[in-house]
Amino acid sequence: MQLTKFIYFLIEENKIEVQWRSYQIQEQNELNSEMLCSSNSFLNLNPIVSSSINKPLIFRSLRIIKFTVSAKMDQNDAAAPPFTFLTRKPYTPPSWASHLNPLPSHAFSLGHLPTPIHKWNLPNLPNNTEVWLKRDDISGMQLSGNKVRKLEFLMADAVAQGADCIITIGGIQSNHCRATAVAAKYLNLDCYLILRTSKILVDEDPGLTGNLLVERLVGAHIELISKEEYAKVGSVTLTDILKEKLLKEGRRPYVIPVGGSNSLGTWGYIEAIREIEQQLQTVHNQLKFDDIVVACGSGGTIAGLSLGSWLGTLKAKVHAFSVCDDPDYFYDFTQGLLDGLNAGVSSRDIVNVQNAKGLGYAITTSEELKFVKEIAAATGVVLDPVYSGKAAYGMLKDMAENPKKWEGRKILFIHTGGLLGLFDKVDQMAPLVTNWRRMDVHESVPREDGIGKMF
Ligand SMILES: Cc1ncc(COP(=O)(O)O)c(C=O)c1O
16 A cells, blocks of 8 residues: 655754654645644654655645655554454553553444544633533444443453343433444344333333434334332342343343443543544644543543543543532442552542532433523534533533633533433423524515426
8 A cells, every 4th residue: 555654843942743644645736734734643653664755845834754655554554444443453552551450452443533622612711711622422323422432342342252132221311322222233233221211101112202213223122110110129130130031041141331331431431531642642732631521420431531631641630520420429439440440549539520410310401401502502512411511511600600710721521422312302492492484585586387396
């Protein structure tokens, strides 16, 4: 394979940084500023196999030398080899996480990664505060959001164990259950979902709203349980009961816990930190995040983010906005995940959990929904009302109440997805979106006889 590589020297304040990247370029004049300044496919300096240096080009502050390199592309190359999606590949952790134990041996390529990072121009920020958005809502797998990253590791383990079906559990609009159902089908595995609903609905068809439509389209087996039974029996026993039943039927089930949040799933967001580090390497003005803000539902995302940020080069403070349980619950739960990796750190030292649950899990006030609507109208970014909507609402409320705490800081907000959950709130949303009218076509505009052509 013939690749064209550019090596460039970024000369800034007497510091010379050398990086290179590859493009498949037909013509020399395809090189333009956009490719050099905005693409995020930088590579760390790898050994050059063979090269012929062409004459240097000077481009703004960058000195570019064109290389024509004939090399076999390796796994670390930015131009990924074709058809790696849905493959199971050996996993090598970031060097700063290689002492964690156990280490996953493999991961599936399920996500559309890296997800973009862009500036988020939120209204009413404290002085000099910048908010950037990491778009894990567009991580692929039918809008699977943050769950994709955990499933890359969990599904690899399921397949290694010879599973022929997956069991998982969650609320009736669980994004995790839907993400699992989709990923399982991509990998030709059956999927069994235990979904928690209200006592009055537990004996009825659950309908096709939001996540349910996708789960049912991909053929997941749905078992309903009432909230009361769920609380009494517990998620672990419920999945055990279903597992026993399937084993007796000769199946080989693999159980994924609520939210995919166990120590193995935690690797998804340890890996996301490596991804963010690599993305930051591509920015010329030394962008550095002081804080990471994210919604917290079952705890796996914050465990991975906070551990990765603490161990790696990012060192950003992680702020978790809890949408269900209280902060103490999450400090303890996250501690269990960290201990499961022998991380040797206290959760309280690496993450700050704040309560953003409001009226309760998946219950949204009209003020919170109005916020989701206003942010969408102001920035084009649609938040889900159950997770990122509550986290962003909590963050901006905290900023309004404690502006000094956030002034001048650069914040990376992780949009964890969950957009299908929005469809569960359409009735509540309706009064907020009244922007329509019948089009006025003046009588003087001539009408054709008959029905006319539609397209
Ligand atoms: C859309 C969305 N965002 C955030 C979260 C929270 O992530 P975690 O369960 O890892 O705390 C979840 C799941 O609970 C989710 O579905």
